Amino acid sequence: MSPTFRRYLLTKLTWYLVALVAAVSLNFFLPRLVPGNPVDLIVSRFLQGGGGGASASKTYQAFITQFDLQKPLSGQFLAYLGNIVHGDLGQSFSLFPAKVTTLIGQAIPWTVALQVPAILLGWIFGNLLGALAAYKRGAFDRNLFVSALALSSIPYYALAIVLLYVFAVALPVFPSAGGYSFGTFPHLSWSFLVDALKHYLLPFLSLLVIAIGGQAVGMRSMAIYELGSDYVNYATSLGVADRRVLGYVFRNAMLPQITGLALSLGTLVGGALITEIVFSYPGIGTLLFNAINANDYPLIQGVTLIIIVAVLFANFLVDLAYGIIDPRIRAARTGER
Amino acid sequence: MLTGTRFLRTAIRSSRFNTSLAIVVLVLGFAILGPILSSHDPNTVVGTMNASPTSHPPLGTDNFGRDELTLLMYGTRNSLEIGAIAGLVAVLIGVLVGTVAGFYGGMLEEALMGATNVLITIPAIVVLILLSIALGSRSAVTMGLIIGVTSWPWTARAVAAQTSSLRTREHVDIARLSGASGFGIIMRDVIPYILSYLGMAFTLQLATAVLTEAALSLLGLGPTNTISLGILLQWSLLWEAVRQGVWWTFIPPTFFLSIVSFGLLLLNSSLDEIYNPRLQGGSGSCG
Numbered sequence: 065m066s067p068t069f070r071r072y073l074l075t076k077l078t079w080y081l082v083a084l085v086a087a088v089s090l091n092f093f094l095p096r097l098v099p100g101n102p103v104d105l106i107v108s109r110f111l112q113g114g115g116g117g118a119s120a121s122k123t124y125q126a127f128i129t130q131f132d133l134q135k136p137l138s139g140q141f142l143a144y145l146g147n148i149v150h151g152d153l154g155q156s157f158s159l160f161p162a163k164v165t166t167l168i169g170q171a172i173p174w175t176v177a178l179q180v181p182a183i184l185l186g187w188i189f190g191n192l193l194g195a196l197a198a199y200k201r202g203a204f205d206r207n208l209f210v211s212a213l214a215l216s217s218i219p220y221y222a223l224a225i226v227l228l229y230v231f232a233v234a235l236p237v238f239p240s241a242g243g244y245s246f247g248t249f250p251h252l253s254w255s256f257l258v259d260a261l262k263h264y265l266l267p268f269l270s271l272l273v274i275a276i277g278g279q280a281v282g283m284r285s286m287a288i289y290e291l292g293s294d295y296v297n298y299a300t301s302l303g304v305a306d307r308r309v310l311g312y313v314f315r316n317a318m319l320p321q322i323t324g325l326a327l328s329l330g331t332l333v334g335g336a337l338i339t340e341i342v343f344s345y346p347g348i349g350t351l352l353f354n355a356i357n358a359n360d361y362p363l364i365q366g367v368t369l370i371i372i373v374a375v376l377f378a379n380f381l382v383d384l385a386y387g388i389i390d391p392r393i394r395a396a397r398t399g400e401r
Numbered sequence: 402m403l404t405g406t407r408f409l410r411t412a413i414r415s416s417r418f419n420t421s422l423a424i425v426v427l428v429l430g431f432a433i434l435g436p437i438l439s440s441h442d443p444n445t446v447v448g449t450m451n452a453s454p455t456s457h458p459p460l461g462t463d464n465f466g467r468d469e470l471t472l473l474m475y476g477t478r479n480s481l482e483i484g485a486i487a488g489l490v491a492v493l494i495g496v497l498v499g500t501v502a503g504f505y506g507g508m509l510e511e512a513l514m515g516a517t518n519v520l521i522t523i524p525a526i527v528v529l530i531l532l533s534i535a536l537g538s539r540s541a542v543t544m545g546l547i548i549g550v551t552s553w554p555w556t557a558r559a560v561a562a563q564t565s566s567l568r569t570r571e572h573v574d575i576a577r578l579s580g581a582s583g584f585g586i587i588m589r590d591v592i593p594y595i596l597s598y599l600g601m602a603f604t605l606q607l608a609t610a611v612l613t614e615a616a617l618s619l620l621g622l623g624p625t626n627t628i629s630l631g632i633l634l635q636w637s638l639l640w641e642a643v644r645q646g647v648w649w650t651f652i653p654p655t656f657f658l659s660i661v662s663f664g665l666l667l668l669n670s671s672l673d674e675i676y677n678p679r680l681q682g683g684s685g686s687c688g
Contacts, residue, residue, distance in 0.1 A: 079515075079518070079519070080522075082519055083519045083522045083523060086519050086520075086523065087523045087527070090523065090527075090528060090531060091527070091531065094528070094531035094532055094534075094535050095531055095534055095535045096535075097535050210417075210667075213663070213666060213667060213670065214659075214663050216666075217608070217659065217662040217663040217666045217667075218659040218662070218663070219612045219615060219616070219658055219659065219662065221615070221616065221619055221634075222615075222634075222655040222658055222659055225634065225637075225638075225643060225651055225655055226652070226655060228643055228644075229643050229646070229648060229651070229652075232644075233643065233644060233645075233646045234646065234648075240644050241644070331524065334524055334526055334527070337526075337616075337620065338616055338619045338620065341619060341620070341638070342619075342638065342643075352530075352620065353620060353621060356530075356534070356620060356621045356622060357621050361534075364530070364534065365531075368527045368530055368531060371524055371526070371527050372523060372524060372527055375522065375523075375524045376522055376523075379522050
């Protein structure tokens, strides 16, 4: 490890630590910011000793001890940080006494299974289509560009609603809700996998189509930009074979696209919340939706924390990879300006 | 920078610009004129529950027998209002932070851009969820404000980059030599030069904000006691309209969300093309 690279890494690490602390502070302070905020409400309800009978007062009691709510705000914040460091996100209100970490752990595999293939396949097909459009231009490009722009501007949840209506209600080909049939439970068997796949296809397709559109638009403009650049003109005027020039163009246009891929993998936890709500798919989105409707603050804050950590981690990996791949960045960030 | 007449000449010849402008104007007309011309309040019950589209009411009714067409007019208007407030707030904060950082440079720039970069890495949806929960009840204006407050960092970063390249131009040097204050130079010699960019940033922010409002509404954190496109969609999920096949309650708002976003993105990309001739397609529409 060279000293410049070590310095680059250290600066980056510091920045992400700052971002993490800022995000965790927002996560803690924002819900407590406004007078009459949800947390105050909980405390006052608890102090009045009523509002929902014995079980509710037990939940409030747990919440108050867990977050040291008798202490001043600074003490509460330290207690909150301590809990996070120990991997303790508290207990859910609505599903008391279930632990927030357990609930999130149950939901995350569904979200990952939905998002990772959609993001990867969308990226591959989108880039191929975008590069093809930039190369061919003309009518192919015009049609593809406008339809890709149309696809990428349809909000992903709107497409989800339309697909749900068309293929699960109007033409009942696919089941309309859930990750598996009602009455069954997740286990490893052929029939369960087939059932789960049937529930999987529609939400998956709704994410895939949008991802293809977005990637194609990005790749097209990158490739067009590269095709018009000086080194392409120079190489063509030297008589370098078209195929070879295209190879250079593709490689240069890919660099930002790789960043895009890593960044969208970072949003995989929080990027399809509403798709899951539309299809009642048992992932993080549905968990968050239920938590919001039940005013389940520990669970809401647990989910937002997971989303933040995933995004920051992906960003950090991108920067790390760039530091390794691209020597210019190392030089620019560590050298004098 | 393009001069006004050259801009117009290029714009008129660009079919993409014309199409997008037509879409945006039509939607704006529907949203502004609709509620004025409509004869009744959107919450009036005009028919039976979930009545399908007929001659009257033309788009059918919702779960409470309310007129879908009127709901759609008010919903589009409020969504655009939220988007416009958010877009203005985001562009204003972005310009303030970006021009100050880009113009003064040094430690001030480092600090402002550092904060901006930290905010960019924190996902906006998380801050929006937390803010919405903290506020409890939210009007359309509040929605616009919180969306705007969370979406300015990208604009700030781009404005800072453009300002620091403008800073070295001759006309800024002349202004500085003639004794103009920093604020005066930013207002007279920086902002006019990035106005075209700011217009594009606003269309993009507006489109994103309309979609963000809908996303928040679908999460159950939309504006309270207000009809918006997102709220219309949330209702149709809440009352199982999708699974009951009551398509007239959710297809129109879905269509309007998509067409608003498509129109504004197309407008943005055609403006980009007019200002950056390199992006122009091989159609020969422009030399």
